[in-house]
Each structure stands twice: as structure tokens, then as C-alpha cells.
Amino acid sequence: MELPNDQSKPKQELDERNALIETILRQQALINGTQDLIWSVDTELRIITANQSFAKNIKALTGRDVKEGDDVLVKEFGQDRLNRWRQYYERALDGEEFLIKEDIYNPLKQAKQYSLISLSPMYDESNTLFGIACYSKDITSDTLNLLALEHARARLEKIMDSSLDMICTVDERGTILSVSAACRTILGYEPEELVGKPLFDFLYPEDLEKTERMAASVMAGNAMTNNENRYVRKDGSLVPLTWSARWDPRDKIRYGIARDATERKKNEDALRISNERFEYVTKATSDIIWDWNLETNEVYYSDNIKNLFGHTPGYNRDNLPFYFEHVHPDDRERVVLYPDQVKYGTMINWMQEYRFRKADGEYAFVLDRGIVIRNEKGVGVRMIGAMQDITLMKEQELRMKHQNEQLMEIARINAHEIRRPVASILGLLQLFNQNITRCEGDRELLEHLESATRELDDVIKRIIDKTVD
Template sequence: MSDGLPALESSALRRILLLQSSISSAPDEKGLMDMIANALSSLPGVDDCVVCIEGASSKQLDAPAIVGVPSASKRAETPSSNCAEGSPAAQERWQRIELRTPRHEYGDFILQVRDQAAFAPYQALAGNTANLVALHIENERRAAELSQLNRDLEEQLRDRTQQLAECESRYRLLAENADAAFGIFDKTGTLVMLNEKNAAILGGKPDDFIGKSLHEIFPESADFHMQRFAKILREKKGDRFEDPFPLRDGEHWFSSNLQPVIDHKGDAVGIQIVAVDITERKRAEEAQKKSEQTARALLNATHDAAFLIDPGHWTVLALNDKAAQGLGKSADEIVGRSIDALMPSQVAARRIARGEEVIRSREVVCFEDERQGLHFDNRMYPILGPQGDVVQIAVFAQDITNRKQTEQALRVNEERLELAISVTNDGMYDWDVPTNTVYFDSRYYTMAGYRPNEFPGTFDEWARRVHPNDSIHVQDAVKQYLSGEAAKYDEEFRFRRKDGEWMWIRARVKIIERDEQGTPLRIVGTHTDVTDRKRIEWEREELIAKLEDQNAELERFAYTVSHDLKSPLITIKGFVELLRQDLAVGDAEAVEDALLRICSATDAMNQLLTDLLELSRIGRLVNPPEDVPLQQLAREACELVRGQIEESGVRVDITADLPVVFGDRLRLLEVFQNLIGNAVKYMGDQPDPHIEIGSRLDAETTVYYVRDNGIGIEPRFHEKVFGLFDQLDQNAEGSGIGLALIKRIVEAHDGRVWIESEGAGCGATFCFTIAPPPTSESIPKSA
């Protein structure tokens, strides 16, 4: 045995080295504990070893002997005389080695040492093994954290998809109810949406009422309706009501269907109302309450053909002169006879069927029919008896032939109305193709922020407002539809609003008139605002891209760690083999050199792991953001590397106009410290080494920079230097992680970092940006 360390037992050493190389392949923490306990128990001077990892242990602990065993640091503070003779701590020599990283303590190695002198040469190796185990546990749990992060991002993606489904459901709801008065109030009773029909009933346009409270629209009955709203919101259950409302042209009755608006979380956030004007029905019901004498008087007072019918036998009880004239008989010839005997069988069957409908519903039934080229508008009113049953039916038939002819002449306007109803409350246009003139309805203008008729109704005016990048495609699609090459026209494009912003439009058209050759003469179409849907789709795509980037980063991180940790381990392994040989021949100087190299490789691996841990914290462990004066921060960074600056004789200038930014002060200090230190390191043989720290304005963006007149960087390496462990000079000091750390910190501040250098000998400028603090004006606007 030499004057140095005692000869290490090769079998025990091999077991420890084999253990260290097998840590990453352990099936689980229980298997890892068993491997370590078996290996460390074989060390010279050690009788037993128990491995504990956060509550679990490799074997049952001997509680009386283990309780109170101090760690190495505590043991050094406690004099040996404090241990009572014959106590378990004196009889059993236990030692505790902590499993700790800079981030967390994970457990202990507890060794029962029989011979402290025999165990001493292996104590550092056992400590190194503890470090490797702690780092392995931390890496495993970090991977589990990243997996959980991926699951959280997937949950966000599902939430955004649900929002898109809700948006689409709202449009469908509008389409289904566009033929009635439709509106939505929020929980406070403020109107947030209504259609043209509802606005027309109220005597204005949608924009006249949206944003107003129920008290402003119906001041006299608002409290009553708010009580209904509260009940529906509380119970999340809809209801139907019939109420009178005072309008500009008098009182109207409406049958209203109130339903709660439920969001994707299941909360009631508003009230949806679909209302139908039932004023005529109410008036008819009032008429039904009058006596038979009143009904007979009405028959003679009206200019329409009027009948009073007995529903029991479908006979005529009374009629007026207009009705008798229509049948070509006198009143005496008609009264008492059945409908079958007075009318053609098919007409009589239709009238009886309608009469039976009146009996079942006890409501007014209106219908139109045609007889001998004449059109009639028929209304059947039930007359109720004391028991509430229908005892008579009053029938009024109005000759509407002239009105029908007028309606035919106004067919164009009817088609516009029909299409407007069928495609919800969107903007509508009617294009006269031969003259190239277009009729735009008021909603077409107002949805883009224009006043009605603010720009001329021509195809060219529409085309001028289509985004330049979409114009060619959209106009080609129009031409293909007009020529018959495309079966339909359904396109989405950007359309310029009055305020200059772009909104996304879905345009659909239909050819409704052609000439004899099939050439389109008239086209009717709609504009639908789909900006919100587009924004949600873009946010979903960004979320997916972010998830993919983080998965890729996880793969790169795992590859880099596994690759770069091998280098110091290989060094340690090689010198351990040399150490074994030198110990065998007793070469103390060679043993000392091998141990120094092993320690150096261990320190390198420890520094590498420390840097990796620091890099992994960026974006996870965030200090509270604050206002940071960059000029003061740059001075602090210079103080931290003053030794390097003075040793290299570098002159540092900090411009006086550096602004105050909003961010993580400690992380930004790391950025300046690394950039200044990097500039000093690569200054080269410059006779007048100089570093300038300042800022400039590039296209309204503030750019911060650290400029040096050192050795410079070739343009082809500008991106490479920001990679993990990428160093252009392999002989340079450091781990190669500094610029990767800077890039991660800047990106965590929503900025970017880059290099400006013309090449070798031209110096280098490291530039970076930092996003300004969020304000109300930074909220995304429409695309």
C-alpha cells in the first residue's frame, strides 16, 4: 500500500461504476433503490445500506438504530462525546448521505459502517452516486411535468373548439328564428342582439337598441320582465308568455318564448327571446266573446262575404248580402242549407276541414283559396258557448284578387324579403348583372360600419373593398359561377370596414333570373360576418403549433442531455481504469493526477447539469414583472463582470437614453451579464477593446444591443451560436449554454434576439427586443 489512498477493491468499484451507468435504465424508483442498496452494501467497511426516496425505502428500517441519524453536515457540528456509551448510535455506526439537487431534496442513503477507515476511500464515490440518483429522479419527474403540461394544452384546445361550436350554434339559432322577432338580453337586462324584424317592431334599426337596458326600452314594465328573467336564469328553464307591449302604432300582443342562454360551462349568461305578434289573434278572441246578435250585426256591417255556420251540421245560419251575391242566390235560398249543397264538393270539403280545425283549436283559422279564377282570404272565428265549446263559426271571405295581382307585380321585392329571412340577419344584395348595378340593404352597410347607401350600389364598389390578396380569387369564383363552371358560389374573404380594419365575410349568392339563352340576369346574395369564427380558428391553430413546438423542444432537450452528459462520464470511466492500474503498481503521482481529472470531469458534469436546470426554469419559474431601468441594470451587470473587464482592459460605454422596460428584472440582468461577458471573452487581440451598450428605434420597435469590436462572427454561424452547447471555439471556456439561456429569457419576454456581424475581425452586435407591457389597446382587433 502506498502513502496515498489504500488500494480500492476492484469488485466493489466495478459494482459502483456499473450502478452509475445503469441508473437511467432503472425500471422504477423501487428497482433503483434495490440496485443502490445492493451495490453500496458491498463496499469495504459497510455492513448494510438502506435507500430512502421520499417515504419509501429499499428495505424495512431498523427504527431504534436509524432514528436521529444526522446528515454529514449535522454530524460535523455534533461532538462525538455527545453520543452516550452503549447507545444505538455508538454501537451501530450509521451514516446518512442526502439525495439533493439545487431544486429539491429527494431522500437519503443510510449506510451501516463497520470500519470507517476501510469505507473512507469510497465515501466521495458514494456521494457522487447520490448526486447522480438525485438528478435522475429530478429529470424523470421533470419529464412527467412536461407531459402534464401537454395534457393541459390539449384541454385548452378542446375549450377553444367548444367556443367555436357555440359561435356556430348562435348563427344557426338566428337562421331558425329569423321569421320572428328575435333578441338576446344579458344577465343585467341589457340588449346585446336583435334582428331587423324585432327592430322594425320597436320602430328603428338594430343599432338603435343594442346596448340599451330593458328599463330604457320598456320603462313601465321593465321591473316585471326582470323578475321573469331572474326566475329563468335561476332555474335554467325556459317559459312562454303572452303580454301586451306599447309600441309607436299602439298596443300589440306578443307570444314570447323565453329561453336561457347557456355557455359551455353550463352557466346561464343571458335570455333569448323569440316573439310572434298575436295581436290579430287576441282581437279575434275578443270578438268571439260577443253574443250571437253582435255576430249577426257584424255580418251585415262588413264589406266582405260573411257567413254564420252551425258546426254541428255545417249548415248556414246567417249571411250578408255580399255572401249571397257571391253564391248567386238569395239569402232565403241559402239559410238552413249545408255547405255541401251550396259549393262544389272539393271546396266544401276544404271548408269543413278548416272548420274542424277551428273546433279543435278554438282559435282563428286563416287561409286562402281560389275559385273560378278569383282569390279569397278566408278567416274563421270560433264563437264560444257558456261551457267554452265552439257553438258557431263566423266566416269572412275577402276577395283579394286585386291584391294578388299587385303582389305578383312586386315579386322582386318579395324574393328579396324571402331570401333575407332564409339567410338570417345578414347583409343582403341584389345584383342586376346587365346594368352592373347592385342593391345593398341597410344591414349590408352597417355590418361594416358604413351608413346605409354611403357608397354607390355597383359591383365595382364592392370589388374595391375586397382585400387585394383575395380579390383575384374571389372575382374568378364569381366568373366561374356566372359561366356555369361552378355549381355554387360560397366564398370567404376579407372585406374593408369603414374604419380601415379588415373583417372576414362569407358570401353566398344565387342566380334567380336568366334570359332565354340561360345568361344570368339577376343575382341575390348575402354577406355573413365570420370574423369571430376566423379568430377562434386562428387561436386554435396557434395553440396546436405551440403544442407541437413544445413537444419538439422536449425531444431536443432529452437528446441534448443524454448526449452531452456522456462526455464527462466517459472521462471519469477512463481515468478510473487508469487509477486502478496506477494503484496496482503503486504510482502515487499518477493516482493523484487521475483523481484530479476525475474530480474535474465531475465538476464539469455538475456545472453542465446546473446550467441545464437553470435553462429549464426559464418560462416556468417567473419573478414578478416590474419596471426595470435598463441603464441602471447595465451598470449592475458590468459590476458583476468587472474582474473580466479590468483584466482584459476593455472600455465599456453605456448610452444615457436606455429606457425603462417592464419585465423580470433578475432574468434581464442575466441577459446583460452574459452578453457583456461574452463580448469580453471574444475580444481577441484588439489594441483598443471597446463595448457599447445602447438602444435604437427600428420601424417603431425599440432594439437593445451590446456591440463590441472583437473577433466577429461569420454570417453562416449567426443562428448556430444560439443552440444548446454550440460553441464556435471548442477550446473556449464555458459550457456553451449562455447564448441559449439569453434566447430563452428574451423569448419569455415575447421578444427576439439576433446577431449583426459582417464576419471575422469586424466585431459583433447582439440585438434583442422586449414586448411592451399589455394595455387595453393591445387587445387583438378584427383581422
């Protein structure tokens, strides 16, 4: 029985040694099969073991070949780096397990390399610390991506902060995640005063229901543009905001851009008041108010064009040819203005009398006056005017002219008719003076009669002269 035992013992030891060698080879294959750096050092900071990537990396950085038993702190790294790493190793030898990030220029890649390194104390079976296990992973790609992302984020934040509009992100619960610097001028808050708080906390309560509907619509996938609500500024005043927003279903974030609508609201109110005044003026006058947009060639006619002439009022691009067609043909060349003539001319004030065709085909006499509004370059942009119906006045003028002509004719006829007998009397008086001998008293009487008759003849002559003039 002893013989077999003696024969089996060397075989068992051989198997165990082979198994150990195989395990070591597997471990070496494992640690050498990675690009990551794996090494361990003893308490004297000498290399216990290291994979091929570690040795290759040290060779590239320092030009030295390292092996087991060599000092891990290679002087070619430089004193600053040696001091820093000595402190790392001492921390690990004090029992601390930690991670560090390092960057160093890699001559093999001719670029800066970033690494994430772990240092862990190693203990034997008696819990005695005998060394440090070290592992270094190349995180250059991730780091560069992160740096690029940070640079992009910084550029985006710079763009956001340079915007006059308030740009913000809100999560699905309505909590503000980020907000641009414009919140200072729009709401009076610093960005950090808003981040982390519900957006609706700053909303004017009367607009809450409307805004909740808007938010729900956006989160349902509908893009929102130019929706308006009111927010309460830090000083308690209200500010109208115009919002554009969209929802990112993947990140569950609502992106919004808010513009201060205060000036626009003021302009809209001023325009509304101006339009109301314009409407009141058009209603208060019997004239037809017109407004010609020289940039679009649209012409507006007030309601009085319907009341006076039966045509359709309002703004219409077709109103310009409509105007040309309704001016009397005999007046058209004298009266009609063309767009370029007005835009690029120097005329400011314009006034004409002409005939304008009504809806029933009859012509009305109108007195039309306008003023050209020019921009800072002197180019006409609008022409505004008033058309007055002067038909009754014109008809009255014609009647008066006709009456005057009739009176002049009557005066002329009457003057001639009256002068004829006066001339006859003067002829008879001359005949009496030449052929009849009278007493002194008769001669004096005839002279008075002749003088009176000549005075009457002078009056009639003056009447004829004025009638002719």
C-alpha cells in the first residue's frame, strides 16, 4: 500500500503545480488582454506585478523598461508628479481606498490622455496590509465628450444670457430647471431665485386656468406660439409675457421662450385708440376719408363712400384701379396720380376738383384733398385724404351762372331797347334846333330837354358797357 502512495505523491504535486501555473497564465492573459493599466506595489513602493499595458505606458512616458521589484516612482516623471503620486500611495498605505483623475501627455497618441485611477489597499490572510492594487482606465474619449458638452453648454448659456427674451426649462411637474439671465429684467428675480420653484408660483392668479390649459396642450405634443399671460414681478407689478413652448417627451422637459409684451401692448393700445379716433372722425364728417398705402397699393375708403356714392367701403388692393375707373374720362389725365409718381416725387399736399362716378352711373362733383406721408428717406409710404361731395354747390354755381347770363342778356336787350327812343329824341331835338325859329324861352326849354336826354343816353351806355364786361 505504501508503494502506490509513494508513486501518487509526485503526480499530485505535479498536478497542483500545473494547475497553479495554468491559473497564473490565465491571470496574466486576463490582465494583459486589456488596454487598461494594472499594477500593484508593496509597502516599499516596489512593483509586485504589472501588466504589459502598464510596462508599455511607462516605456512611452519615460523611456525606461520596468519589471517586478523596481521602484514604481520613476524619476523621469518629474519631481512634481513624483511628489503627487507618493502622496497617493501613502494614502492607500494608510488604508484609504479612493479614485483619482489624472491627465498626462501621451507621446504614443500625441495627445493629452485622461485616466480614472483606483488605488485599493491589499491585505493578507492575517489582515496585514502588504501592498496596493492599482487600476487605471483611459477615459479620454468620455472626458473629451464631456468637455465638448460643457463647452457647448457654456456657449448655449452665453447665448441664452445674451437674449432679451427669457428662456427657461421646466420639468413635467412644472418646476423650473433653468432660466436665462433675462429673468432679471423681465421678472426682477435672479436665476437662482427661480430655479427649483414651481413656475406657476409667479403666475398672476387670474391667468392660472388658462395657462394650465396651455401647458397641458404643449405636453400633449402641440407646439405653442404667441400665447399670452401675466406674471407677477418681484416688486409686485404685473408683466404681460408672450410665450412659445414645446415639450420633449424623451427628457420630459418643457422648453419655453417668454418675451416681455409690455411695449407691444402699449403700441397696440395706442394703435387701437388711434383707430378709434380715426373711426370717430370718419363718422363725424360727411366727407369720404381715404387712406392709400403706397407700399401695397391698398386703398381704404370710409363708410361714407357707401352713404354718398353707393360703393363698398373698407381696405382693398383692388380699390386703386377702382378709383382710376370711376374718375370721369375727361378729368382722368388731369387728376389721376400713379404710385411711383407719388412715392418718388416731392409733392406733399394735393387738391383737385373732378367728377366721380357713383354706383348708379351718375357723376358727382367732388373736391378731393390729400397729404403724402414720407419716410426719413423722402419716399412716400402713405397718402391720406378726404373726398367731399360738392355736387349741390356745383349745381348751384351753374344755376347762378345761368341766371347771371340771363340777366345780362335781359339788361343788354333792355339797354338797347331803351336807347333806341332816346336816340330818336336826340335826333328830333337837333332837327328842331336847326329848322324852327322859336322864342328865347322855347330854345332854353329845348336845351334842357336835350341835356336830360344826353344824360339818360350816358346812363344807358354805362349799363351796356357793364353788361358786356
